[in-house]
Amino acid sequence: MKAMLLAVCAMVVIAVGANFALRNYAGFSAQERTTVGESVRLDR
Amino acid sequence: MTILQQMLRVFVLILFAGGALAQDGPADGPRAATGGAQTLEDILARQARQPVDDGFRREATGDPDAAAPVTAPLGTRGGASDSDLWRALRYDSADVTTRNNGPAATVLIQDGGMWWLRFREGPLLGYGAWFLIGTLGVLALFFLLRGRIRIDGEKTGRTVTRFKAIERFAHWLLAGSFLLLGLTGLISLFGRKYLIPTFGHEAFSTFAIGAKWVHNNVSWAFMVALVMIFLFWVIHNLPDRTDVKWLLKGGGIFGGGHPPAKKFNAGQKLIFWSVILLGGSISLTGLALLFPFELHLFAPTFQKLNDLGVPGWLQEGRSWPAALTPQEEMQYAQLWHAIVSLVLLAIIFGHIYIGTLGMEGAYDAMGSGEVEEQWAREHHSLWLDEVKAREAGTDRAGTKGAKA
Numbered sequence: 001m002k003a004m005l006l007a008v009c010a011m012v013v014i015a016v017g018a019n020f021a022l023r024n025y026a027g028f029s030a031q032e033r034t035t036v037g038e039s040v041r042l043d044r
Numbered sequence: 045m046t047i048l049q050q051m052l053r054v055f056v057l058i059l060f061a062g063g064a065l066a067q068d069g070p071a072d073g074p075r076a077a078t079g080g081a082q083t084l085e086d087i088l089a090r091q092a093r094q095p096v097d098d099g100f101r102r103e104a105t106g107d108p109d110a111a112a113p114v115t116a117p118l119g120t121r122g123g124a125s126d127s128d129l130w131r132a133l134r135y136d137s138a139d140v141t142t143r144n145n146g147p148a149a150t151v152l153i154q155d156g157g158m159w160w161l162r163f164r165e166g167p168l169l170g171y172g173a174w175f176l177i178g179t180l181g182v183l184a185l186f187f188l189l190r191g192r193i194r195i196d197g198e199k200t201g202r203t204v205t206r207f208k209a210i211e212r213f214a215h216w217l218l219a220g221s222f223l224l225l226g227l228t229g230l231i232s233l234f235g236r237k238y239l240i241p242t243f244g245h246e247a248f249s250t251f252a253i254g255a256k257w258v259h260n261n262v263s264w265a266f267m268v269a270l271v272m273i274f275l276f277w278v279i280h281n282l283p284d285r286t287d288v289k290w291l292l293k294g295g296g297i298f299g300g301g302h303p304p305a306k307k308f309n310a311g312q313k314l315i316f317w318s319v320i321l322l323g324g325s326i327s328l329t330g331l332a333l334l335f336p337f338e339l340h341l342f343a344p345t346f347q348k349l350n351d352l353g354v355p356g357w358l359q360e361g362r363s364w365p366a367a368l369t370p371q372e373e374m375q376y377a378q379l380w381h382a383i384v385s386l387v388l389l390a391i392i393f394g395h396i397y398i399g400t401l402g403m404e405g406a407y408d409a410m411g412s413g414e415v416e417e418q419w420a421r422e423h424h425s426l427w428l429d430e431v432k433a434r435e436a437g438t439d440r441a442g443t444k445g446a447k448a
Contacts (some may be wrong), residue, residue: 001411002209003209003212003213003215003216003413004212004411006213006216007213007214007215007216007217007219007220007269008209008216008220010213010217010265011221011224011262011265013215014261014262014265014268015261015264015265018158018261018264019161019257019260019261022354025263032438033045042145
């Protein structure tokens with residue numbers, strides 16, 4: 001039972017950690033990866 | 045005849061003559077009658093799912109070089125009409141430039157999308173749902189027919205350590221993450237059809253965003269646990285001769301005594317390799333979906349299978365598409381991810397059944413890690429012998445050490 005609870009905790013930690021790391025260090029966002037950030041018209 | 049009537053006649057003549065001129069097309073060829081457009085034969089062939097030569101459309105994308113200059117009478121600005129441009133986009137021959145920097149940004153019309161959408165919303169949902177419901181039905185029927193598999197012999201009251209804490213941790217990490225991924229995956233797959241009509245768009249939207257977050261991020265726990273499980277148990281899951289005997293006896297499920305088995309019997313080995321191979325495949329396609337357009341898994345795979353002639357085994361002269369647009373890569377990844385996940389879910393339903401309701405004493409192996417010795421003797425006799433021999437060896441060494 002202890003192993004199961006520990007696994008659930010680990011799952012939460014890994015999920016939150018993955019979300020934090022991917023967002024902050026890997027540019028993990030379809031929007032960021034596939035579009036330009038600046039306004040297309042005004043920058044011209 | 046009044047002047048007005050004469051003018052009307054001239055007008056009608058001009059109108060018809062103009063219409064006839066407008067319909068002027070190629071003087072010969074199969075589409076002469078339609079002025080180069082599709083014919084009744086084309087339509088019938090398409091309905092019969094026969095190949096249609098669409099060159100008359102594919103190549104009609106305008107010819108700027110031959111166009112009259114803009115200053116000339118009836119001159120154009122570029123020689124391509126709107127229809128020409130849309131045809132060029134449709135057949136991916138237009139020279140598209142875009143500020144959008146995604147790999148798929150220049151593909152504006154993608155034929156494969158409709159096939160994928162129809163398959164995803166039709167057979168995948170229909171057969172997928174019935175497959176899972178059918179699996180649960182078969183398990184319920186099996187339970188009604190066979191009942192719970194009890195420990196046949198008298199319980200000893202002694203226990204044997206079956207799995208260490210780290211093994212149980214890895215198992216529960218894999219199991220917990222898989223169940224969460226399965227549930228959130230089913231919400232993504234079936235939500236549009238079954239949950240939106242029940243809860244409405246706004247409630248489902250919030251629910252789906254949460255499910256997607258969980259699915260994206262818990263996937264890493266699944267992959268970590270998959271690697272751990274593989275490393276811990278691969279050595280015990282290599283096939284050997286005892287598996288053949290176990291399978292020939294049907295695992296003793298329907299009587300005829302308990303066939304001998306090591307730490308894992310043949311049934312458990314099948315579960316192990318299903319989890320590793322299908323789980324590995326789901327992880328790979330999942331990574332392709334997590335990082336859109338980065339991994340190209342299907343075009344090279346199709347190319348290799350074409351080289352080996354595999355599609356020809358199914359239908360002579362057949363080959364699979366080895367040049368895929370970025371969107372098609374994602375669509376194949378999504379389909380494969382969903383189909384393999386549904387298969388693994390069904391397998392895991394069976395695993396959960398036998399590990400809990402289906403067999404007395406089985407849950408303890410993963411619950412506390414300690415199993416009743418009689419259970420171990422009946423289901424894993426060769427493993428129990430090994431454990432006993434090891435314990436005896438340790439005891440002898442301990443006694444010798446104590447004497448020394």
